[in-house]
Amino acid sequence: MTNLRIGDRAAVYFYLVCGQCQWCRGGRETLCENFGGYVGVHRDGGFAEFISLPSENYLKIPDSLDYESAAVAADAVNTNWHCMRERARINPHDIVLLIGAGGGLGVHGVQVAKCFGARVIAADVSAEKLDLAKRWGADDTINVRAGDDVAKEVKRLTDNRGVQAAIDFVGHGETFQSAIDSLATGGRAVIVGAGRGSVAFDPLGLLLHEQIITGSRHSTRAEFIETMNIMARGLVKPVIGKRVHFTEVETLFEDLKKQSLLGRGAVTYE
C-alpha cells in the first residue's frame, strides 16, 4: 500500500523495519526487534540509478522542498529533530551543549536547537568548525583542541550551573564524559554519535540531581515527514559544504576521512 504515484518525488527512509512489532506499532520504530538493517549497507542503494525497497520506505517530498534539502532531512536533520524533542526535551529556557557542533550532524543540530528556542554552546576541534556553528546560530563556542576543558568552560559560561541538555555527536567515551560532567540539575546527556569508549558517573549524583543519561537513535518516519515540512517552511536549512558529480563521489569520502568536509556533501546527477 502506498500513497505515491508514478512520477512523484520521494525521499528514502533508510531503516528497514518490520512495521509489526511492539516498537514499530508503538511509534518507536528505530528500536524494531526484527530490524532488517540500513539501506546502503544491508541493501544496495544510494549511488545508484535505480533502487528497490518496500513502498513504506518512500516518503513524498513536499512540493516546495528541493532534493538537497530532502536528502539532508533524511539523516542530518531528522536525527536532531527526534533527539531534541523526544530525548533531550529541549525548551526555550534551556542552555544546550552540542559536542561536535561543527560536523555535518552538529551544524544542523545547532539550527534545530535554535528552533526550540535554546541557547546553544558549540564545542568542536577547530576554529573553522566553530565558525560554521556560529554562522548557523551557536551563541557560544568551546575549542577543544585549543586546550579548553569542556565541562569547565561550560560552568564558566553558565554561572556555574551547567547545561540542561548536553548532546554528543561524536560518541567517544571522552566526549560523552564531557557531556555528563557539564550537566545542570535536571540535565539530560544524550548520545547520538556512534563512537567507542566508556564513561564514569556518580549514581548518587544522578539521584540527587535527577539527571538523565540516555541515547537517541535516528528518527521515525513521522518525524522525517515533520522534518521535511519544517525545512519546507525554511526553519532549518541544508548546510552543503561541497557538491560533486556522481562520477567523483570518492572525493567526498576522502574529505570525510580527512575531516575536511564542512556540513554535508551533495552528489549531483546533472
Ligand SMILES: [Zn+2]
Ligand atoms: Zn518492528
